[in-house]
Each structure stands twice: as C-alpha cells, then as structure tokens.
Amino acid sequence: MPILGTSLLLAGCGGDLSALDPAGPNAHNVATLWWIMLWGSTAIFLFVSLILCLALTQRGQRLLSPRWLLIGGGLAFPSVVLVALVAVSLALGERLLVYANEAPLRIEAVARQWQWEFRYGDDTNIATLDKLHIPAGRPVDFAVTSDDVIHSFWIPRLGGKMDAIPGHTNTIRLMADKPGTYGGVCAEFCGEGHAIMRFSVQAHEPNEFNDVMQQLSASRAERQQ
C-alpha cells in the first residue's frame, strides 16, 4: 500500500524525464529494481539504527553479543542480501536484452557539441536533428557514437543510458510500450552546451512511423534536387 502511494505521488510529479515513470520494458525493470532496493534499504537502515540504539541504551545485551554482531551482522547478513540482490539485478539486466521476438530496428545516434543526429535504418540518408522518431512496441537498437567529445544518450522513461564515445560505437536496445512523447538528454558532461543538449522522442504507431520515414526521405530528396 505505501509503495503504491509513493509511486503515485512520484508519478504525479514526474516530468517527461522521470526514470520513475517508466514507459518501456527496460525502464520498467529498473523501476522495479529501484522499488525493491528502496524498501530493502529502508528495512536495513531501520534495522541497523535499531541495533545502534539498543547498543547505546545498553539494552538487549544477550542479543548483541560481539560474536553475533560481527558474524551475523557483519558477515552473514550482508552476504545473503548481496547475493540475492546481485542475482535479481543480473536477471533483470539480462531480460533487458530479450524482450521482443520482433527484429529490432537500427537507429544511429550521433552526438556532437551540442546536438543529436539520428540516422534511421540501413538507409542512412534519412536523418533528423534533436528529434527522434521511433515505432512504439518494437525494440530499437541504438548505435551510439560521437563526433567530438564524450556524450551520453539517455531517454529516462525508456531505460538506461549509453555513452557516446568518439571512435567507439556502443549499442543499447530500448523500446517504448505506447505512442507518446518522451524527453531525452545528454547525460555526460560535454562542455558549455551540456545543459541544453536535449532531444525529444516521438514514439509512433507502426504505420504512422513508416509514414514519417517516407516523409523524411521525400523531403530530403526534395532538398537535394
């Protein structure tokens, strides 16, 4: 119940950049992991504080024998928690990779001071600046790189970030569940324009997405004539 309450509260105040207002499977997994860890940590924090208070007020002496504290509290307890946590997060992390049976679309995200260029599919002629179009419900593999300094490609509501590093190309798979507009930012400090290096993400119905692509390629052809 309190979980629900807090998440509603947070969802209410989340902007279009809130990692706590997930709109894709990747971000969903992380949000789940976050809530698990938040409540787990709260419990651990309260537990440690309780033991500290007992120690300071000289109560529960038998419970607080040094052996119990050192072996139980210092070794066994964190080991168990950590093993469980690492297992959960690895599982969630691997799930990030396999969430669709449909072949992913490939989009190149090229960062430079201070803008994002997106090139679509194999036909890299189609490109947009600071505005990303994706189909909803279909996974997209972003090939992220940079023309100058290091940047980082991040759409918080869809999932984790990936650094854009000159000379390297990194891939991250993201998917939007539903059509809509999401915010994107550059997360790695990249100089004076870092704060304004934003982009917006438009997730379309699949047909609509194809239309947008066609329009883009048409308008590009027009401009080239």
Place this chain on the structure above:
Amino acid sequence: MEQPSPVSQIKLHHDLKAIWDTPPGWGFLSAVNHTVLGRRFIIAAFTFFAIGGVLAMLIRAQLATPRSAFVGPDVYNQIFTMHGSVMMFLYAIPMFEGFAIYLLPKMLGARDLAFPRLTAYGFWCYIFGGSILIGAMLLGVAPDSGWFMYTPLSSSTYTPGINADIWLLGITFVEISALSAAVEITVSILKLRAPGMSIDRLPIMAWYLLVTALMMLFGFPPLILGSILLELERAFDLPFFDPTRGGDSLLWQHLFWLFGHPEVYIIFLPAAGAISMMIPTFARHPLVGYRAIIAAIIAVGFLSFGLWVHHMFAVGIPHLALAFFSAASGLVAIPTGLQIFAWIATLAKGRPRFDVPMLYLAGFFVIFVIGGLTGVMLAMVPFNLQAHDTHFVVAHLHYVLVGGFVFPMLAGAYYWLPHITGKVSDHKLAVPAFWLIFIGFNMTFFLMHLTGLLGMPRRIDTYPAEAKWEWLNLLSSVGSFVMTIGFALFVLDIILQVRFGKAFRRNPWQARSLEWATPTPPPSYAFASLPHVESPADWLEPGSLGNDLAAGRGYLGFTRNGWQETLGVGMTDGAPDQVVVLPRSTTLPFWTGLATGTIVLCLLFKLYWLALLPFAVTITLLLCWTRTTGAQSDLGPLPIGRGQTALVHWEAGQPPSWWAMVFVLAADATLFGSLLFGCVFLAMIAPGWPPAVIVLPSYGVMALAAILMIAAALFGRLALRDLNRNRAPTAWLGSAALAHLGACAALVWIIAVDVVDPTQHAHQATLFALLGYAVLHAGVGCILALYGLQRQRSGKLSPIRNLDLRIGKLWHDYAAVAGLVALVAVIVLCWSAGGRP
C-alpha cells in the same frame, strides 16, 4: 660510550626544547616538526574546505531556480570542477594527512615522523600547488572539465586555454605531497615506534593509516601517469587519447578511476581509524574485533583496486565484465559493514558515555549507512545505467564523503582539539552546530536522490521549469544554507575554545591511547622519554605513563650531541634496533618546494627550456639535504636508556631511508605498470590501429642499451662490495655513472632515429613514453652514482656506513629491470603492430 647522566625533569624539558623547537619569527619557514606541520596541514586543509564550501554555495545558488541567470555555463563549469577538485585534493587528502602527521608519532610513542624534512617539503608543495589552482580561479581561468577531466573534452582541441593545464600540473604537484606523506606514514608506522610495540599491539589507527598509505602508494601513480600523458598530449601533441590517431579517451577513464575508486577509500579509512579510536574511549571498553577489523581494512584495500569499472558501466563494457565488477562492488560492502558492526558491538559491550564527539559520530552512522546503501544500489548495473551521471550520484557521493569523512573529522576536531590547544570548551555551540549541519545536510542531499531519479543530470547550470525539479532544487538550496550556518557556528565554537577554553591537566576524555601521554599542548619533542609498551597500545594508562615519561624514566630520557633522537624498532617484534637521528629545522624544504613550484609555473606558461633551470636547482637542493646526514667516523652501539644500546640509523641494517626507497620504487613500479597497461590497451582496444607507419627498432642499439643498463647495476653492486671490503669504491661508482649515461644516449638515439615523430600516432607516442621512462631512470641512476662518489670524497662512507651505496644499489637494480622490461615491451609493441622483421 658512557650513559649520559640523568637530569631533572625541568632541565630535560629545556634541553630537549632547545634542540627540537622551531626557531621563532622567520624561522617558521624552517619548521620540520610534526606537531607544527600537522597543525599547519589541518588549518590549510580547513581553509580549502571553506573555499570549496563557498563554491558549493554558488552551485546551490545557481541551481535554486530554473533558468537561473546567476552565472553562465562557462563560469558554472569552473565552479563545480573547482568545488570537486578542491574538496577531494586540497581538503580531504591533506586534512587526513594533517591528522596523521600530528597524531601518528604520538600514538606510536615516537618523537617525530621518519622524514621531517619530507613532511615540510610536502606541505610547501601542497600550499604552492593549491595556490596555483585558487589563483587561476580568481583570474577566471580555472579548470572546467569536471573533476575527472575526461578527454577529449579536456584535450587541447576542446579546451584550448590554460584551464586544463592548471588542473593537470597543479594537482600533480599536490600529489607529490600526497606521495611523500604516504612514504613517510608507511615507514614511520613500520619502523618508528615505542620499543615493545610489536605489530599486534599497534593502535588501530596505525593499521588504518598503514593500509591507507599503502593504497596511496599504489593508487596515485595511475593518475599521475594519466596526468603526465595528457599534459604531453596537450603540450606536445602526443596523441595518447586522441581517437583520430590511435589514442583512446577510455584509457584516461581507466587510469583515472584506477586511482579514483581507491581514492574514496583512501579518504574514508583514516576517518574510520579516527572513529575506531574515539568509540572505545566513549564506550569505556577496548575495541571489539581488533583482528577482524584489521582483516576488514586489508580486504577493503585489496578490493578497492578491483572496482574501478563501476564508474564506467555506461561506456560499453562486455557483459561478463559488468557482472564481475558489479558483484565485486557489492562485495566491498561486507568489510565496511563489518567495521560498523564492530563499533556497535564495542558500544554494546561497554558503558557508553555521551559527549559532543559522540553526537557527531551518531551523525556519521546515520549518513554513512545511507550512503553505503545507495552505493550498493549503484553497483547494480541496470540501476546504475539509469542513475549514473544524475543528481542521484551527487547525493550518493556526498552521503559517503560527508558522512564518511566530514562528520568523523568534526568529531575528531572536538576530540583532539584539547590535545592541540590544551584547553577544553563547555560546548555551548557544538550541539546547535551539529543539528544545523545534520538537518541541513539531509535536506540538501536526501532530496537530491529524487531529483536525480526524476532525470536531472549532474553538471548542468540550468534547467527548464517544465522539468518539475523546481521545488526539490529550491529545498536543496535552502538546506545547503542551513548547513552553512551550522559550519559557521562550528568555526565560531572552535575559535572560542582556542581563545577562551579552560586549561586542563591531562587526558580530559580519559582516553587510553598513547597520544594522551604527552603533555598538552604537546612540546615539540612530544615525549621527554619514550615508553616501553607491554600491552596493546590502544589500552594503556596515559595518565601515570605520561608522568613517568616526563620524568625521563623511559628510553632516550637525555640529550646527546644536540641530536634529535627517536628509536627505530623491528617491524614485527618491536624490539629497538636503531637510534634514528632526525634532521633539525631547516629552510631547505621550503626552497626546494619553491623551486619545484617554479618548474610547474614554467610548464604552465609553456617555457619548457626555461623549466630546466628550476629543475636543476631542485635537484641541487635535494642533494643539499644530505649534507647534514651521516658521520665521518663509526660510532658503534649507543646507549638508549634502560640499560640497552642500539646503533645509530646510518650504521643499522635497515634504516627508514632504505625502506623509503623500497616504497618509492614500489610506487614507481606501479606507475610503470600503468604505463605498460596503457600501451597494451591502446594497441588492443583503441580505434585507428594498426598505424600507417610502423617503427622498426634498431636491435643493435637496443642490445647496447640493455647491456649498459645491466652493467650500471652490476657496477653499483661491485662498488658496494668493494666498500664492504674496505676498498675505495671510486672506480666502480664512476663506471656506473658512465654506464647510465651511455644507456641514456643509446635510448635517446632509438627515440630520435627509430621513433622519429611521436606525434604521428599513438604507436609512436607509446614507444616514446616507454623509452622516455627508461631514459629518466638511467639519468637518475647517474646522479645517484655521482652522489655516491661525493659521499665517498667527503668521508661519509665506510664498510659500516654503507647506506648510501645500498640505497643506490636498489635504484640501479630497479632501473635495469624496468629498462629491460621497457625494451622488451617496445619490441613486442612493434611486432604486434605488424613491424616484425
């Protein structure tokens, strides 16, 4: 030699004072005493903390409202870069060094640290380096690429001005001071203790500082190497990090975080050591789990070198590596947690007493535990990829740094200030100060976790109002001002205590460790005579012991030859094995620091040829340091009191300076190892390989260089052998110097003729770096051989007084081994690039 006769307590005090005191007036430049320098380090570090704090206030003022027009991005970038750099390099590290320098000898029952002049030199390097950074900031040309200075943003293409050079050179300069402190702390703990203090009786603080200092010896070299390489790139266009010419910006990240992660434990461990000293005092019970804690800190030391990649989860690391580093990062929570439970157990077993330091320690518990928990969260890869580079991380890092360092240091300030000043206060302001700091801190940073999860990246100077981070940021800013008021109260309280505190006799907290056995405030010589320790040094009776020592009833309760004497002991058993004669006040460290600073300034202003001048001055001054050491005749065993005798240190088997050379070489080898790692990394991972032009080294000249390097080491050994057989080592020393010179020439020839142009491609640049490393070591080897000759001429060598040649031997051997490895590496790198003959 007869035993110096006992004298009265007052006379002993005056005799010792006359020898140990720093001269008044301008003499302050000549201070080498640990009590004086420890205080100076602490004051200077706190001043930098205030500067960093003002910068933090500017940050919070800027972020308080959306679309803030307070400062522009150019200034904002300087502000947060300087805030981070000042706090990490000019506050945290020097502050713990100050505590260590002040307390360590007193906790170990020694009269000073092993290398007082090195302490002073480190202090001046720190002050000059810090001033360069602050000066640049006042002139508006402060570094602005973030405290981790990622390339290529910090390369000359994207940061053409002097800003990044200020960081690279200034911080490296300050690092010299950190490394000298690390060598000094290590050797002092291992050798300069009270007799009887075997390794299992060390005060727990000594264990913490020992592990910390060792971590510094292995943690700082990667950063120093990285800074040198980046400065070489910026100044001379050697493309180590340039992806268009076979370099890789990821190399910088690896080198930086190889330092950067251990760095946070280097900051935390001394604070944890302070906690481990305070808790037993207030619990009135010895520390529970002494051995478990030692195991834990050693484990932390090792683990922390295997975690650096957790700062780089988003750079595109293979999945298996991600899993490994994630698990390892979680693992480090175990030894840290163990210490927390040991402290709780100590409180549970004892009868806790509450006083101001305990209040601040309670603040530490709460904040640090939260920081540790968010740290474990960040170690989980999927979550990290969301939270990384957001204000969530800013919150986390302040929870660990402020919780794990600032709060324990505040507690420590209240705990040890009476020791420094000899006065206690009635704590009128300490309690409200605590609550303001504690509440203000949590208000500032707790909310920041949420700001980060709502998508606010770090290091942005402005944000749109629609982003809905408005309220959180405003509250954070308000909290930070509450916290600042708290710090202001703290400062006021300290000033009041120093000015108006009540004097006390001895040991106001009824602590049980040795530092409270000195008079308070402590005299320059710390102990009038040195104790014999027969039980764990954390649980003595400083009161009665102090009286005995002041009366001269311990070791060395007399003066002789105007020497500053303390005792050296066997590393593990703590049996006295030498009288260490320490150098007296001198301005040499100051001038040497000034000369070193001039080198830095020359490099900053790109006056590279001119820099050779202060460089020569620095070397000359360093050689001058040795003029007063050693003797021209053999002294044999000297009485040390309590019916025992020991050799003076330059006649002893393993004096502090010999060990210092061992540890310097260990740090040097780490730097070399990092360089080898960098070379292999570039050849294997970096884009743009293989290079267009591949170097074909001249094997003949390489063989010659190798033979000369081996010969130099051999001659160094022969010189020592001859000296030991009472024959003049002159010829061998001369040959060693010549062989080193020859090796230099051969190596330079390879650079000039085979490598030709190190700016072409990282391939050439790495070969240049490897060969340059070997040249430098042969050069220093040559100087050391000549130094040996000079010692021989001035009559300071004999079969017993052979220390100088033994230290030289260590260097010659290392130079040969490292040089050979460098040559092999050059060949392997050329072959693997496709240059097989």
